[in-house]
Amino acid sequence: MYAGECATARAASAANTIMALAVAxxxxxxxxxSSTASxxxxxxxxxxxxxxxxxxxxxxxxxxxxxxxxxxxxYPFLGHREAEIKNRFALPENLTLKNFxxxxxxxxxxxxxxxxxxxxxxxxxxxxxxxxxxxxxxxxTITSLxxxxxxxxxxxxxxxxxxxxxxxxxxxxxxxxxxxxVPPTIMFLEEIVRAVEGRVPVFLDGGIRRGTDVFKALAxxxxxxxxxxPVVFSLTVEGEVGVGKVLSMLRDELQLTMALCGCPSLxxxxxxxxxxxxxxxx
Numbered sequence: 001m002y003a004g005e006c007a008t009a010r011a012a013s014a015a016n017t018i019m020a021l022a023v024a025x026x027x028x029x030x031x032x033x034s035s036t037a038s039x040x041x042x043x044x045x046x047x048x049x050x051x052x053x054x055x056x057x058x059x060x061x062x063x064x065x066x067x068x069x070x071x072x073x074x075y076p077f078l079g080h081r082e083a084e085i086k087n088r089f090a091l092p093e094n095l096t097l098k099n100f101x102x103x104x105x106x107x108x109x110x111x112x113x114x115x116x117x118x119x120x121x122x123x124x125x126x127x128x129x130x131x132x133x134x135x136x137x138x139x140x141t142i143t144s145l146x147x148x149x150x151x152x153x154x155x156x157x158x159x160x161x162x163x164x165x166x167x168x169x170x171x172x173x174x175x176x177x178x179x180x181x182v183p184p185t186i187m188f189l190e191e192i193v194r195a196v197e198g199r200v201p202v203f204l205d206g207g208i209r210r211g212t213d214v215f216k217a218l219a220x221x222x223x224x225x226x227x228x229x230p231v232v233f234s235l236t237v238e239g240e241v242g243v244g245k246v247l248s249m250l251r252d253e254l255q256l257t258m259a260l261c262g263c264p265s266l267x268x269x270x271x272x273x274x275x276x277x278x279x280x281x282x
Contacts, residue, residue: 003027004235006035011243013039015251020044020070020226023057024123026091028098033064044070044150047131053103058143060099067146068167071139074151074174076131078124097122136164150205153188155195162199168223169196172205175228186217190271193221211253218266219274 005027012019013036021032023045033041043061048054058069091097139147146167151174152158158169171189173182185206193202201223208214208227217225227250234242263269 003239005032007235007240008231008243009036009039009041011240011247012036014244015247017247018042021066023099024097026095026098028101029057029060029064029066031098033066041066042068042070042148044072046072046075047128047135048126049128050103050126055142056103057099058139062143062145068148069139069143069145070148070150070170071136071166072150072174073131074153074172076127076129078127100126133160133164136161136166140165148203152192153182153185155191158192158195158202162196166200168201168203170203170205170226171222172226175206186213186220189217189222190220208250211250211255212257214250214254215257215261215269216274218269219271221271 005021005025009019009021009032018040019032019036020042021027021029021044023043025032027035029043041064043057043066045054045057061069136147136149148168148170149161149166150170150172152161152169152171153173161169169192171185171192173179173185185204189202189204196202202221203224203226204217204222205226205228208217208225209230214225227246230246230250231243234246236242238245258264258266258269261269261273263273
C-alpha cells in the first residue's frame, strides 16, 4: 500500500504535532486514522456539488477520531494550473483518490490519460462554484467539531469568518497555484492578526522552509504554521523517516533562532524581532 499520508501521520504523531489530511488524498480517512494510535488529525475539504458526499466525509472523519475540520474556501474553481495541464498530470495506475471511491466512480478516471490533466478535470467537475459564507453555517449544523477556514488573505474576509463562528483562520494562497502573482502569505499575516483581535487563532500556510520562517510567522502573530512541500520532498527521499527528519530540523532551527534572538519561550517572540526591511525583501 502506498504509505504517503499514513507515513506523514505517523511521523507527525512521533513529533507531537498535527497532521491535516486532504480530501484528495491517495490514502483514505480510515487508513490514515488506523495508521497512528495517538496522532492528532484534522480533515481538509471543500464544498462539492454533491452535498451528501460532503456529509458522508464529515461522518467518516468524526467516526475515525479526527479532531477538527479545515474548510478550504479559495477553491470554488481550480486555478489554471499550466504545469499540470502541460504534463497531463494523472495518478499512477496503483493510486486513486481513496476518499472519493465509495461515492464517485469517476475518481478512477483520474489515472486515465487525455488531452488535459485527468486529475485536474475530475476534481474541477466536482467543485461547487456557488460556495458562500452560508456554507459555514450549514457545516456547523452537521458537525460539532471545530471548523477552521483555509484560504483567507484579507482582513475583511478574516472578520467575516470570525462573525460566522469559525474556530480558526489559516492564511493561505493555496501554494500560489490558484492565482498567479499572489504575494507570499506572510505579507498578509499581520493585517489579518490585527483584524481578528485575538478572537480565534490565526495560522500561516505557505513558504515555510526553515525554522527562521516559523520564527517570523510567530513574531507576526501566527499561533502556528502549516507545512506542505517540505513534507512532499522528504517523503520522496526517505518516506516516514524523511518526514520525521524535516520536522526535527524545523524544530531545531526554530530553537536555535530563538536562542540567538534572546527568546527563552514562544511567548517571548514578539513583533519587535521583525524589521519592516526584512519583510519587504521577501
